[in-house]
Amino acid sequence: MNKAEVITSFIHNIIVFNIPLLYGTVGEIMVEKSGSLNLGVEGTMAVGAIFGYIVGCYANSLGVGILTAFLAGALCGLLFALLTVSLQANQNITGLTLTTFGLGVYFFVGNGVKATGWPVMGDYSSIQNGFADIDIPLLSDIPIIGKGLFSHNLLVYLGIIIAIAAWWYLKHTAPGLRLRSIGENPAAADSVGINVKLMKYLHICLGCGIMGIGGYYMSLNMSGSFNSSCWINGYGWIAVALVIFANWNPALAIIGTFVFGFFNTLRVSGGSLAAAFPEVFGWLAHIPTQLYQALPFIITAIVLVVTSIKNKRGSSGLPAALGLNYYREER
Amino acid sequence: MEQYAIQMKGITKTFGSVVANSNINLTLKQGEILALLGENGSGKTTLMNMLSGIYKPDSGSISIFGKEVSINSPEDSKKLGIGMVHQHFKLVDVFSAADNIWMGKEKPGLVLKKSRYARIREIASKFGFDLDPEKKVYNMAVSEKQTLEIIKVLYYGAKIIILDEPTAVLTVQEIKKLFDVLRKMKQEGHSIIIITHKLNEVMEISDRVAILRKGEYITTVETSKTNENALTEQMVGRKVDLNIDRPTVDKTSPLLEVRDLSILNDEGSVAIDKVNFYIRGGEILGVAGIAGCGQKELCEAIAGLRPIQSGQMIHKGDNIVGLSPKAITEKGISMSFIPEDRLGMGLAPSMSITDNMLLKNYRDAKGPFIDRKRGRAEAEQVIKSLEVVTPSTETPVRRLSGGNVQKVLPGREIKSGPNVIITAYPVRGLDINSSYTIYDILNKQKLNGVGILFVGEDLDVMLSLCDKIMVLCHGKLMGVVHAHKATKEMLGLMMTGSLDLTKEKSHGIAKDTLFKDVLVSADAPETAAQAEEEISNSGDKEE
Numbered sequence: 027m028n029k030a031e032v033i034t035s036f037i038h039n040i041i042v043f044n045i046p047l048l049y050g051t052v053g054e055i056m057v058e059k060s061g062s063l064n065l066g067v068e069g070t071m072a073v074g075a076i077f078g079y080i081v082g083c084y085a086n087s088l089g090v091g092i093l094t095a096f097l098a099g100a101l102c103g104l105l106f107a108l109l110t111v112s113l114q115a116n117q118n119i120t121g122l123t124l125t126t127f128g129l130g131v132y133f134f135v136g137n138g139v140k141a142t143g144w145p146v147m148g149d150y151s152s153i154q155n156g157f158a159d160i161d162i163p164l165l166s167d168i169p170i171i172g173k174g175l176f177s178h179n180l181l182v183y184l185g186i187i188i189a190i191a192a193w194w195y196l197k198h199t200a201p202g203l204r205l206r207s208i209g210e211n212p213a214a215a216d217s218v219g220i221n222v223k224l225m226k227y228l229h230i231c232l233g234c235g236i237m238g239i240g241g242y243y244m245s246l247n248m249s250g251s252f253n254s255s256c257w258i259n260g261y262g263w264i265a266v267a268l269v270i271f272a273n274w275n276p277a278l279a280i281i282g283t284f285v286f287g288f289f290n291t292l293r294v295s296g297g298s299l300a301a302a303f304p305e306v307f308g309w310l311a312h313i314p315t316q317l318y319q320a321l322p323f324i325i326t327a328i329v330l331v332v333t334s335i336k337n338k339r340g341s342s343g344l345p346a347a348l349g350l351n352y353y354r355e356e357r
Numbered sequence: 358m359e360q361y362a363i364q365m366k367g368i369t370k371t372f373g374s375v376v377a378n379s380n381i382n383l384t385l386k387q388g389e390i391l392a393l394l395g396e397n398g399s400g401k402t403t404l405m406n407m408l409s410g411i412y413k414p415d416s417g418s419i420s421i422f423g424k425e426v427s428i429n430s431p432e433d434s435k436k437l438g439i440g441m442v443h444q445h446f447k448l449v450d451v452f453s454a455a456d457n458i459w460m461g462k463e464k465p466g467l468v469l470k471k472s473r474y475a476r477i478r479e480i481a482s483k484f485g486f487d488l489d490p491e492k493k494v495y496n497m498a499v500s501e502k503q504t505l506e507i508i509k510v511l512y513y514g515a516k517i518i519i520l521d522e523p524t525a526v527l528t529v530q531e532i533k534k535l536f537d538v539l540r541k542m543k544q545e546g547h548s549i550i551i552i553t554h555k556l557n558e559v560m561e562i563s564d565r566v567a568i569l570r571k572g573e574y575i576t577t578v579e580t581s582k583t584n585e586n587a588l589t590e591q592m593v594g595r596k597v598d599l600n601i602d603r604p605t606v607d608k609t610s611p612l613l614e615v616r617d618l619s620i621l622n623d624e625g626s627v628a629i630d631k632v633n634f635y636i637r638g639g640e641i642l643g644v645a646g647i648a649g650c651g652q653k654e655l656c657e658a659i660a661g662l663r664p665i666q667s668g669q670m671i672h673k674g675d676n677i678v679g680l681s682p683k684a685i686t687e688k689g690i691s692m693s694f695i696p697e698d699r700l701g702m703g704l705a706p707s708m709s710i711t712d713n714m715l716l717k718n719y720r721d722a723k724g725p726f727i728d729r730k731r732g733r734a735e736a737e738q739v740i741k742s743l744e745v746v747t748p749s750t751e752t753p754v755r756r757l758s759g760g761n762v763q764k765v766l767p768g769r770e771i772k773s774g775p776n777v778i779i780t781a782y783p784v785r786g787l788d789i790n791s792s793y794t795i796y797d798i799l800n801k802q803k804l805n806g807v808g809i810l811f812v813g814e815d816l817d818v819m820l821s822l823c824d825k826i827m828v829l830c831h832g833k834l835m836g837v838v839h840a841h842k843a844t845k846e847m848l849g850l851m852m853t854g855s856l857d858l859t860k861e862k863s864h865g866i867a868k869d870t871l872f873k874d875v876l877v878s879a880d881a882p883e884t885a886a887q888a889e890e891e892i893s894n895s896g897d898k899e900e
Contacts, residue, residue: 198469203452203459207449210449215461216430216431217441218431218435218460218513219432220460
């Protein structure tokens with residue numbers, strides 16, 4: 027690889043390996059804007075991943091896979107909504123349980139299928155082709171960054187589109203306004219006749235469905251190789267932190283994803299950078315891999331600290347009623 | 358037959374074993390203002406919440422404009438043309454005024470357009486209000502929030518408007534403005550129910566008065582055919598003396614003196630600006646001011662909960678600046694602040710009365726264990742002496758009605774035997790009977806030689822209860838006046854900053870302070886008595 031190719035591939039990797047974070051983050055923003063804190067992102071993504079991958083392969087259709095992943099994620103959301111919105115269960119505990127449950131389902135289903143014959147992604151041409159990179163005309167011809175930024179698979183573009191659509195929905199539409207009002211002050215929303223329960227159910231399911239697609243992406247990016255570690259590998263947790271980094275703004279989540287992605291990619295591609303530019307990036311090779319592996323989590327911690335320091339009133343996107351269950355007759 | 362806007366028949370509502378409303382009948386005529394009167398916990402808010410769709414009655418029927426209805430949700434209520442301005446405003450703080458209205462609009466379309474601001478401004482001015490639709494709620498004063506709430510219900514097409522204690526947090530001038538609005542709405546054919554504890558307001562604004570007592574319906578009377586004493590008697594169930602005592606006590610030297618005190622608020626702007634005052638033993642010093650004029654910051658600073666910017670706070674000759682809240686409490690300074698939501702400060706809502714008692718004095722117990730027996734005994738004393746309505750000492754405080762919650766706090770503070778009591782809004786939202794109980798408690802403490810700083814809202818009460826009143830306007834001291842020489846109008850002018858007594862002389866500085874660390878008396882040979890004389894003289898000039 028020449029030097030230009032190394033840079034191109036580095037940029038490409040930032041996006042390819044980290045788009046699941048965007049799905050997880052945008053999904054969680056949707057859920058949190060309704061005032062529900064769902065800590066079950068990791069589990070929801072895992073459930074979306076395993077069902078999306080297996081059903082998608084059996085149907086030999088990327089579209090079916092995406093839809094299945096969305097529905098599987100949305101079902102997790104339905105479970106969460108049932109427990110926290112209707113039955114008033116504690117959201118933190120329900121979310122953590124959902125993660126445990128989701129990972130359990132992942133391995134249960136995965137191992138079950140593996141026992142009868144694991145579907146190998148390479149055998150399913152339309153999945154393989156569907157996940158292939160698509161060049162954006164003209165833009166992808168820009169030297170060095172063109173192939174890095176504008177030549178990606180369908181799900182990358184879909185993720186960006188979902189994030190921008192979610193931003194527009196929250197900020198510029200009437201249903202978005204109503205959703206935000208519920209996250210801020212459900213009693214106020216209720217008093218003006220907004221159906222709080224219905225809105226919460228809808229958006230929890232929608233958000234969890236988006237997370238599910240993120241999980242499916244993860245499985246395809248790993249070429250569907252099922253082994254002892256989960257495909258999601260902690261991304262769900264980083265997504266929960268990224269929500270705060272993005273200040274509950276889906277558009278900022280795109281930037282947040284790429285900032286995290288940058289450090290994440292150093293771990294994977296730092297070696298090739300060091301090899302291509304020994305004078306400038308040579309030192310990258312001397313950093314122990316363990317530090318790289320810890321880096322996303324260290325960054326998460328730093329981001330949480332920084333974002334919690336300076337928050338002028340009204341500038342924070344944190345929904346005021348986040349994590350609190352709403353019960354109309356509560357006194 | 359006369360057309361009723363609302364007819365409630367035999368309404369009963371229970372929460373567990375507590376009967377909030379029992380067989381209540383209430384009628385609201387079209388185009389009238391009905392005052393709903395009752396002590397704390399008599400079930401007024403519960404009854405109104407059955408009209409706004411928050412609660413559903415266990416039994417009984419509700420007719421709106423002659424048609425029997427079942428109100429299952431706030432949405433139903435809104436569709437029936439009922440609008441309620443709740444005691445705790447139901448607004449989204451981070452939204453603009455327009456968005457708070459827009460979020461409940463029928464068929465708002467998909468996209469939010471900028472033109473909504475113009476629409477809301479137009480509608481507000483049509484109803485005769487001045488409203489900045491783009492202003493965020495968290496930047497609004499209480500009265501602005503209330504205006505927004507009223508515009509909101511009018512915009513949703515309410516024909517019946519319910520206001521739950523709308524005047525509790527307003528100044529005299531704002532109340533006057535609100536009443537003008539209500540009268541205008543009445544003329545336009547709206548039917549209005551207003552809940553208030555202030556009898557003068559009932560007499561002024563209402564056409565009829567409905568009275569509840571302990572969850573039961575007592576009667577409805579024409580306002581023109583009754584008077585304050587009769588109303589009180591029907592509400593409380595016995596005769597109540599409506600005069601507030603102001604016993605005179607031999608004053609001692611200043612217990613607490615505050616000098617050139619400046620404090621910042623949470624946003625970092627100046628909340629209290631170079632304020633001077635002192636409290637003697639055996640006197641009640643009132644603090645008057647429009648809501649949010651630094652009262653909260655002042656109380657917190659004295660209690661050691663908020664760092665000060667500059668100045669001194671001297672208690673019995675010792676500087677208390679920089680001491681921990683615990684050390685300040687041990688010196689005998691007690692602070693109780695009733696915030697607008699009534700639960701925010703001082704009490705832990707989910708804990709029982711006993712536990713809340715223990716919060717203050719658990720340190721006194723010997724060994725590592727809590728002396729629950731003593732806590733319970735104290736809880737029982739407070740319940741008995743302040744007539745707190747509660748099923749038991751072990752009931753979580755949050756389950757009590759607003760007024761009863763509020764009696765627990767001063768009750769506990771006084772138990773610790775303080776020598777300076779800082780009390781802010783102790784009767785906020787309390788009914789007459791409980792308010793008088795609180796005044797009695799304060800007077801008893803005063804007779805015992807305790808110095809009391811009373812941050813209040815009701816100027817009539819302050820004029821008859823306090824010995825002296827200091828007025829704050831935007832954190833600046835406007836002067837200290839003798840209550841028996843001051844008038845309500847004068848205080849009102851000082852509160853809005855149009856009258857500043859400090860411009861002429863330096864006020865509020867005690868000349869006989871015991872403060873050891875700083876030499877101040879060298880250039881101030883006058884005695885405290887002379888200083889006070891001057892203060893009251895300058896007050897006289899304005900009268």
